[in-house]
Amino acid sequence: MSDVKDDAVAAPRAAREPHRARLKLITVIATFGGLLFGYDTGVINGALPYMRSDLGLTPFTEGLVTSSLLLGAALGAVAGGRLSDRRGRRRTILLLAVVFLAGTLGCTLAPATAVMVGSRFVLGLAVGGASVTVPTYLAEVSPAERRGRLVTQNELMIVTGQLLAFTFNAVIGNAFGESGGVWRWMLVLATLPAVVLWFGMLVLPESPRWLAARGRSGEALAVLRQVRAAHRAEAELAEVEQLAAADERSRSGGWADLATPWLRRLVGVGVGIAVVQQITGVNSIMYYGTQILTGAGFSANGALTANIANGVISVLATFAGIWLLGRRNRRPVLLAGQAGTLCALLLIGIFSLVLPAGTGRAFVVLALTVTFLAFQQGAISPVTWLMLSEIFPLRLRGFGFGLCALVLWLTNFAIGLLFPVLVDGMGISGTFFLFVVLGLGAVAFVAKHVPETRGRSLETLEEELRARYSAR
Numbered sequence: 001m002s003d004v005k006d007d008a009v010a011a012p013r014a015a016r017e018p019h020r021a022r023l024k025l026i027t028v029i030a031t032f033g034g035l036l037f038g039y040d041t042g043v044i045n046g047a048l049p050y051m052r053s054d055l056g057l058t059p060f061t062e063g064l065v066t067s068s069l070l071l072g073a074a075l076g077a078v079a080g081g082r083l084s085d086r087r088g089r090r091r092t093i094l095l096l097a098v099v100f101l102a103g104t105l106g107c108t109l110a111p112a113t114a115v116m117v118g119s120r121f122v123l124g125l126a127v128g129g130a131s132v133t134v135p136t137y138l139a140e141v142s143p144a145e146r147r148g149r150l151v152t153q154n155e156l157m158i159v160t161g162q163l164l165a166f167t168f169n170a171v172i173g174n175a176f177g178e179s180g181g182v183w184r185w186m187l188v189l190a191t192l193p194a195v196v197l198w199f200g201m202l203v204l205p206e207s208p209r210w211l212a213a214r215g216r217s218g219e220a221l222a223v224l225r226q227v228r229a230a231h232r233a234e235a236e237l238a239e240v241e242q243l244a245a246a247d248e249r250s251r252s253g254g255w256a257d258l259a260t261p262w263l264r265r266l267v268g269v270g271v272g273i274a275v276v277q278q279i280t281g282v283n284s285i286m287y288y289g290t291q292i293l294t295g296a297g298f299s300a301n302g303a304l305t306a307n308i309a310n311g312v313i314s315v316l317a318t319f320a321g322i323w324l325l326g327r328r329n330r331r332p333v334l335l336a337g338q339a340g341t342l343c344a345l346l347l348i349g350i351f352s353l354v355l356p357a358g359t360g361r362a363f364v365v366l367a368l369t370v371t372f373l374a375f376q377q378g379a380i381s382p383v384t385w386l387m388l389s390e391i392f393p394l395r396l397r398g399f400g401f402g403l404c405a406l407v408l409w410l411t412n413f414a415i416g417l418l419f420p421v422l423v424d425g426m427g428i429s430g431t432f433f434l435f436v437v438l439g440l441g442a443v444a445f446v447a448k449h450v451p452e453t454r455g456r457s458l459e460t461l462e463e464e465l466r467a468r469y470s471a472r
Helices: 002-009 018-030 032-042 044-055 059-087 089-108 113-141 144-176 182-188 191-202 208-213 217-227 230-250 255-259 261-278 282-296 300-306 308-325 330-354 359-390 394-449 458-470
Strands: none
Touching: 018 032, 018 113, 018 144, 018 191, 018 217, 032 044, 032 089, 032 113, 032 144, 032 191, 032 282, 044 059, 044 113, 044 144, 044 182, 044 282, 059 089, 059 113, 059 394, 089 113, 089 182, 089 191, 113 144, 113 208, 113 394, 144 182, 144 282, 144 300, 144 308, 144 359, 208 217, 208 230, 217 230, 255 261, 255 394, 261 282, 261 359, 261 394, 261 458, 282 300, 282 308, 282 330, 282 359, 282 394, 300 308, 300 359, 308 330, 308 359, 330 359, 330 394, 359 394
16 A cells, blocks of 8 residues: 555656556557547448448448447457457457458448448447457556556547547538548548557557466566556565456356346346446437437538537546546436436427427537437446446456446447337437436436445445345
């Protein structure tokens, strides 16, 4: 503890030390995986209207093109985690960079819908793999006192990638919107960060925790000396080896543990939290925001430009959410976020019904989508990922988190697939009213079942949750 305190007091001096510069470089390069995650999930927002005519898309195939990435991400999240355990975090991220590049080129050159769907699925494998491997790598390289801050930078890079996608969509669409295949230029830009990620990871070290878990203590110490002050590296190696041994024991966690009633209930709560995050309808706006704004009354180019506001507010709200979670309990923040998103969705549905199509309705809907994202990205999304990393006991943490991530991506897939079909059949108002009904159920679930996790060590929290869910 004294080492951590000394580092905090001597921050100005430590900032000049090489290990801090090295750690910053690792964070910047590794989070290009998050940037790609954000860009590839956000770029479809502006590209889809142009694909519709070039590829002859129907409402169903629009949903299929969008959601095929999400189905791939569900598989990639599970496979990526297992691969990184076996082959290492660094090697897995290198492989993901190649998959990002291959998937992007496949989408860019796709001559028909079937090829586009297949390429988006491949791209999804990389997105899902990055969603679990990059945060794990950052957590294992970071010192304890900076871990939260460095890991959450990946979340910032995700929303930054979405903002870049919205911005480039607007620039390209406004400049070349009448040209055939303009969507291909929107997609191909993602090759650049994929190349940066691959070359960058070549010069980065492997996770010291992964190395220690495989008995490669000398290599683990060499990595720690790169990213720690000299007086901390050797002392921390013993802690890393102890944690690695605990992780090795924890691998016994799996389906058999669900026979224990309190663990089964706890996993059910985790799955519920994952579903709650998705049924707000957030990704209907992140994937189909341009179409929503066009339907509200914007021109095609105007919708592309206005959609940048959704990206800007997502970045700003994520900053605010990180600050808020350091000062407020998790459950009230989550409930406040749900209340805010419910009101925004309800008002979008109402104003889409009562206001005539035109500029007035267009700007009202834009203001409400921005409000929705402020509550979603500032409260619901950060709480979701934080609580899922906290609630599971050590032996079940990897399995439980992976299962919840799988359910989250599958729910995301279902919403991405069905949203254009619902809008075609029910209209935008009816679709958002449906999200409101689902949201009311989500509020009831959180109020009744989700525990508070702030201010407790993971060990204390495990004992509290064991007592809470064993008593039911």
